[in-house]
């Protein structure tokens with residue numbers, strides 16, 4: 406699936422030897438590989454299974470674990486205490502049920518919800534976004550802003566996109582600069598990964614020392630701004646560079662934000678062989694980047710939205726298959742319904758549900774395993790959530806508040822996180838199969854939206870009044886509690 410044409414001049418991807426390829430995806434792969442390593446460690450079977458059905462020309466992750474799985478270790482601490490079932494290098498405790506542990510390890514590797522996807526074997530959907538990213542960079546020579554709600558898969562998407570681009574000879578550089586980012590230090594570090602041999606200033610008469618360094622040697626030794634940086638980047642030749650800036654919503658420095666906007670404009674104006682891809686949590690492009698009319702036409706905005714049911718279902722199967730698990734139809738539908746297109750929550754709930762099935766020595770995940778998972782997960786949420794929820798229920802004898810907040814949580818999850826009273830009312834009827842009067846619904850919603858610790862937030866839009874959850878995690882917590 407090699408979408409990129411060979412546009413890096415005389416270079417073919419294979420020509421980019423490890424030494425020459427500045428590898429920020431090593432930057433990326435250093436982190437990514439750590440994650441990938443933990444994903445792949447002790448899971449050769451998974452990779453083999455997926456290698457068979459994944460059409461890819463991407464670099465295969467190292468597969469080191471087959472032999473480890475067959476080895477065992479015995480913990481030497483007091484056996485009366487709980488212990489790890491496998492050692493850090495993947496050996497299985499000699500006293501454990503090895504088959505169950507293998508299944509659990511395969512499950513964990515496929516479903517690890519706390520890490521973005523780094524391997525194409527576990528990546529699902531997002532074809533439209535990948536195609537749009539490719540055409541924005543390859544055909545429009547634009548910069549890209551990738552925005553969306555938390556946990557919908559922005560970082561996973563660019564991890565995979567970076568591999569596709571790298572496979573076509575692009576130099577890809579990735580970082581999440583954080584709240585106190587400094588323009589000079591971020592870009593100095595990026596330029597230190599671009600070899601000088603891609604500089605127009607290197608000629609046949611250049612000395613070895615001149616042609617061996619990296620682009621950072623062309624930067625001023627003190628702090629620099631967008632103008633100096635684009636001067637240096639416009640020297641690039643015979644390759645193209647993609648610089649990713651992840652978690653841009655966390656950057657609070659106005660100076661950095663203004664410098665970046667100016668950089669985007671300068672790079673476009675000068676036709677530099679560099680595209681920036683900026684990503685973060687936001688509702689739209691302007692919210693993430695700030696409103697800069699001068700750069701608007703140089704930037705393509707790509708939303709990362711909730712997944713459809715088919716994609717979530719694929720995630721569920723990818724995780725379950727290596728552990729020899731399947732789902733009953735109701736169980737699959739239930740996870741899809743509860744997680745409402747969030748790959749993060751889908752992986753989380755599926756991980757716990759599948760684990761419960763394995764613990765029970767079963768091969769089919771059923772509703773009872775999901776219910777048990779909801780109980781486990783809800784009890785792991787913060788104590789603050791428990792207190793808030795319990796407080797809400799104190800005076801709720803006829804369970805009206807409970808019903809409204811449940812309907813609100815499902816409506817929130819299935820409506821791109823904003824909903825009207827009417828939508829809420831419809832979902833209430835759908836969920837509980839009984840109507841609720843508009844004024845009763847409004848009264849509860851109003852009470853849930855008032856005060857400092859309000860659960861809901863009122864949003865005045867031009868066409869309607871909408872509501873959202875103050876804390877999106879609380880909505881998922883309510884859905885979990887609802888199932889227990």
Ligand SMILES: Nc1ncnc2c1ncn2[C@@H]1O[C@H](COP(=O)(O)OP(=O)(O)OP(=O)(O)O)[C@@H](O)[C@H]1O
Nearest residue numbers: 518521522528529555556557558559560561748749
């Ligand atoms: N395309 C995908 N296929 C399979 N799993 C995915 C996909 N996208 C995301 N996930 C899973 O969803 C979870 C969240 O993904 P990721 O960290 O990429 O989201 P994000 O939008 O970058 O989150 P944040 O807003 O917190 O930075 C991870 O567990 C990841 O493995």
Ligand SMILES: [Mg+2]
Nearest residue numbers: 559560561651
């Ligand atoms: Mg992310």
